[in-house]
Amino acid sequence: MVTVRIAFIxxxxxxxxxxxxxxxxxxxxxxxxxACRLYLELFRIIPILVxxxxxxxxxxxxxxxxxxxxxxxxxVFTLWGAxxxxxxxxxxxxxxxxxxxxxxxxxxxxxxxxxxxxxxPQAVRRMLPGxxxxxxxxIKTTSLVVLIGVIDVTKVGQQIIELSRLEVPTASxxxxxxxxxxxxxxxxxxxxxxxxxxxKWNG
Amino acid sequence: MNLxxxxxxxxxxxxxxxxxxxxxxxxxxxxxxxIIGFVCSIVLYFKVxxxxxxxxxxxxxxRNTPLLIQLFFLYFGLTKLGVALxxxxxxxxxxxxxxxxxxxxxxxxxxxxxxxTQIESGLSIGLSKTQLVRYVVLPQAFSVSVPSIGANCIFLxxxxxxxxxxxxxxxxxxxxxxxxxxxxxxxxxxxxxxxxLIMILPLSLLLTWLERKVRYAEFGN
Numbered sequence: 001m002v003t004v005r006i007a008f009i010x011x012x013x014x015x016x017x018x019x020x021x022x023x024x025x026x027x028x029x030x031x032x033x034x035a036c037r038l039y040l041e042l043f044r045i046i047p048i049l050v051x052x053x054x055x056x057x058x059x060x061x062x063x064x065x066x067x068x069x070x071x072x073x074x075x076v077f078t079l080w081g082a083x084x085x086x087x088x089x090x091x092x093x094x095x096x097x098x099x100x101x102x103x104x105x106x107x108x109x110x111x112x113x114x115x116x117x118x119x120x121p122q123a124v125r126r127m128l129p130g131x132x133x134x135x136x137x138x139i140k141t142t143s144l145v146v147l148i149g150v151i152d153v154t155k156v157g158q159q160i161i162e163l164s165r166l167e168v169p170t171a172s173x174x175x176x177x178x179x180x181x182x183x184x185x186x187x188x189x190x191x192x193x194x195x196x197x198x199x200k201w202n203g
Numbered sequence: 204m205n206l207x208x209x210x211x212x213x214x215x216x217x218x219x220x221x222x223x224x225x226x227x228x229x230x231x232x233x234x235x236x237x238i239i240g241f242v243c244s245i246v247l248y249f250k251v252x253x254x255x256x257x258x259x260x261x262x263x264x265x266r267n268t269p270l271l272i273q274l275f276f277l278y279f280g281l282t283k284l285g286v287a288l289x290x291x292x293x294x295x296x297x298x299x300x301x302x303x304x305x306x307x308x309x310x311x312x313x314x315x316x317x318x319x320t321q322i323e324s325g326l327s328i329g330l331s332k333t334q335l336v337r338y339v340v341l342p343q344a345f346s347v348s349v350p351s352i353g354a355n356c357i358f359l360x361x362x363x364x365x366x367x368x369x370x371x372x373x374x375x376x377x378x379x380x381x382x383x384x385x386x387x388x389x390x391x392x393x394x395x396x397x398x399x400l401i402m403i404l405p406l407s408l409l410l411t412w413l414e415r416k417v418r419y420a421e422f423g424n
Binding site: 191 | 268269273357362
């Protein structure tokens with residue numbers, strides 16, 4: 001299933017890059033902070049579909065390379081996921097009390113050990129609900145890839161409609177209804193989980 | 204990379220028209236979803252029986268499915284059952300269906316943030332129920348909701364980029380046509396990005412400003 005593959009790969013890479021980005025984001029340098037901020041805002045202000053178009057039509061022509069729609073989608077979703085995830089990680093890290101960092105430093109932890117043993121484990125709790133939400137948003141957004149010619153679940157649905165146009169005239173109702181339910185079945189448990197975690201850890 | 208400026212000037216009217224369509228769709232989408240969201244949040248807040256369950260189901264359905272599929276279902280699916288809607292109508296219904304649940308969540312979080320002491324104090328100084336809602340609950344709830352309402356407005360305006368898929372002549376559709384017919388890829392994409400920046404950047408700045416303004420209402424919380 002192409003849809004699942006695109007979503008899965010981009011969520012994994014997006015989260016990994018996002019964690020790195022989030023750690024960089026907490027840097028004290030004003031320039032680094034503004035650069036990260038700009039990166040995130042670029043993805044927030046310009047719709048993802050526009051990014052897909054830019055990658056698919058623009059970048060490939062500019063660099064004279066040939067990328068399949070699937071590769072383009074994975075790249076765009078990964079970059080977008082990294083931006084949003086970076087913001088979640090930054091928020092979680094900054095919400096930790098300052099004395100955690102100071103105590104760690106006082107105990108002689110190196111930079112890596114500080115993050116590895118003190119900050120990241122505590123931050124994970126705070127960022128989990130947000131990142132699960134992000135994952136459902138990314139899964140939902142994968143539906144857009146059909147518009148740059150990827151054969152995803154929607155495209156397969158369209159092919160079924162074309163094939164059965166004569167025998168079953170109402171096919172498009174059933175097929176799109178089915179795809180609708182399919183996305184719901186994937187996303188609902190995730191959003192439920194994120195809400196449960198949120199309630200549990202807040203209360 | 205040299206942009207063909209003549210082409211950009213020539214295609215300007217097309218983009219203006221398309222941007223206007225996008226704004227119109229966004230406006231109606233935001234307006235209707237705010238109304239839906241407001242009504243839903245009130246029902247959830249007062250825990251009206253039966254209706255509450257219906258609204259919860261609606262919220263989960265609309266939040267957990269992509270807009271593109273909702274639009275395809277409305278536009279291609281329902282026509283087959285004899286419900287024929289124009290592209291624009293479909294786009295607005297789709298946006299409102301999606302936005303309604305997001306707005307409902309935004310309003311609800313605001314309503315729930317109003318502390319119980321506020322309501323009890325209001326009752327104890329003899330306010331009627333309408334007065335209580337009008338002067339005590341809503342102003343405070345609103346100020347809490349503003350950031351998420353704003354985020355939803357931007358979200359909906361961005362989501363309008365998808366309606367091109369059901370043949371509404373919006374920015375995406377114009378861009379795709381220009382790329383397909385004239386091969387002026389960079390010019391078309393450049394115009395596309397600039398159009399979205401012009402529409403969304405001021406809105407985003409305005410909302411940041413508004414957010415700071417309404418924070419005053421939270422004073423003493």
